[in-house]
Amino acid sequence: MSEFTHFNEQGHVHMVDVGDKAETHRVAVAEGWISMQPATLEMIASGGHKKGDVLGIARVAGIMGAKKTGDLVPLCHPIGLTHVDIDFALDHASHRVHCVARTEVWGKTGVEMEAMVAVQVGLTTIYDMCKAVDRGMTLHDIRLVHKSGGKSGVWNRDAAEQ
Numbered sequence: 001m002s003e004f005t006h007f008n009e010q011g012h013v014h015m016v017d018v019g020d021k022a023e024t025h026r027v028a029v030a031e032g033w034i035s036m037q038p039a040t041l042e043m044i045a046s047g048g049h050k051k052g053d054v055l056g057i058a059r060v061a062g063i064m065g066a067k068k069t070g071d072l073v074p075l076c077h078p079i080g081l082t083h084v085d086i087d088f089a090l091d092h093a094s095h096r097v098h099c100v101a102r103t104e105v106w107g108k109t110g111v112e113m114e115a116m117v118a119v120q121v122g123l124t125t126i127y128d129m130c131k132a133v134d135r136g137m138t139l140h141d142i143r144l145v146h147k148s149g150g151k152s153g154v155w156n157r158d159a160a161e162q
Contacts, residue, residue, distance in 0.1 A: 026149030030115035032142035065121025
């Protein structure tokens with residue numbers, strides 16, 4: 001296992017120096033779910049929410065979250081994202097919404113944190129828009145599923161769990 005990189009030799013917190021790293025195409029994919037009452041999911045699916053298009057607004061919020069990650073996570077480098085894509089899928093059988101965020105950059109540091117924040121902000125926006133009818137919604141299983149680029153190469157959750 002690698003060492004924690006956000007501590008220097010004296011044990012003090014620092015932002016990792018990426019100045020000497022090569023710029024590569026870096027991609028990250030994260031996912032997560034929000035579970036809710038069946039009626040809440042039907043309201044989202046039918047577009048019957050009085051606040052508007054829940055998933056459309058959550059998609060924009062997730063993109064904005066990805067762009068603000070460097071401001072939210074203290075030791076995360078601010079980066080110039082080249083692409084952010086957020087998809088939602090309704091799972092009627094289990095009364096939940098699945099969110100997948102893909103982030104990309106040509107740069108010296110990865111975009112895993114941006115993908116994770118995008119998922120969290122997108123799902124939290126769904127909660128915010130629907131909390132008046134369902135305060136029991138739960139965000140869960142937010143996780144990285146893929147990353148590529150940089151010296152550590154490709155990592156996939158499926159391969160890592162085998």
